[in-house]
Amino acid sequence: MEEHLSDPKVERVVAAGAAQGIDVRPHRFSTGTRTSADAAREVGCDVAQIAKSLVFQAGGEPVLFIVSGANRVDLAKAAATLGGQDVSRADADAAKEATGYSIGATPPFGHARRLRILMDEDLLQHEEVWAAGGRPDTVFPVAPADLARASGALICTLKE
Numbered sequence: 001m002e003e004h005l006s007d008p009k010v011e012r013v014v015a016a017g018a019a020q021g022i023d024v025r026p027h028r029f030s031t032g033t034r035t036s037a038d039a040a041r042e043v044g045c046d047v048a049q050i051a052k053s054l055v056f057q058a059g060g061e062p063v064l065f066i067v068s069g070a071n072r073v074d075l076a077k078a079a080a081t082l083g084g085q086d087v088s089r090a091d092a093d094a095a096k097e098a099t100g101y102s103i104g105a106t107p108p109f110g111h112a113r114r115l116r117i118l119m120d121e122d123l124l125q126h127e128e129v130w131a132a133g134g135r136p137d138t139v140f141p142v143a144p145a146d147l148a149r150a151s152g153a154l155i156c157t158l159k160e
Contacts, residue, residue: 009101009134016110017140020150026133026140034104034136036069043130043139046070050139051123051131051147053106055095058116059085062098066108066119066131066151071159081118081156104136109151119144119153 010026017024033039040047050069055062056078063082065073079087092103100112108117108131123129123144130139131147148155 007135007138009105010138012100013107013110013134013140016107017142017150020109020146022142022146022150024133024140024142026138028133028135028138030137032137033132033139039130039132039139040069045130048122049126049129051108051129051142051144053099053108053132055090055098055103055106056087057090057094058082058087062090062094062115063087064099064106064108064111064115064117064151065158066117066123066147066153067158068120068122068129071120071122073158074160077157077159078118081154081158082116101132101134102136105132105134105138107132107134108147108153110134117151117153118158119148119151119155120158121155122159123147124155 014024029042036050048070
């Protein structure tokens with residue numbers, strides 16, 4: 001594991017965290033952290049402590065869901081939270097256009113544009129969760145309450 005990174009995407013995440021009062025400490029792993037299972041294995045935590053950032057479309061606009069790695073998104077619950085809008089998973093191109101990051105590397109903040117963000121309430125059960133740091137091999141630890149505040153997320157029930 002390497003703790004110091006010099007990568008523009010990671011630096012954007014660090015700067016976005018700093019702007020919200022969070023000291024983002026990125027950790028890079030040679031085998032990658034693209035999936036929740038990969039990240040949990042590398043970090044040495046439960047998969048439920050991985051805060052995966054997923055881009056969906058709701059009413060034609062991108063919305064970011066920050067979800068526990070152990071959970072799947074319930075589209076009906078997400079739609080109800082978003083006022084009944086149809087919700088569907090964004091494709092890779094739409095996700096990258098909205099956030100500036102590839103799937104598997106999307107952080108919870110520091111995006112290319114302002115997004116509406118929903119956060120899975122299950123993440124609040126943990127003292128610390130791990131989120132993507134802008135690269136598919138990089139994650140960082142953060143307290144869930146700080147994550148919600150820094151991302152501007154609405155905390156809600158998202159799991160199936």
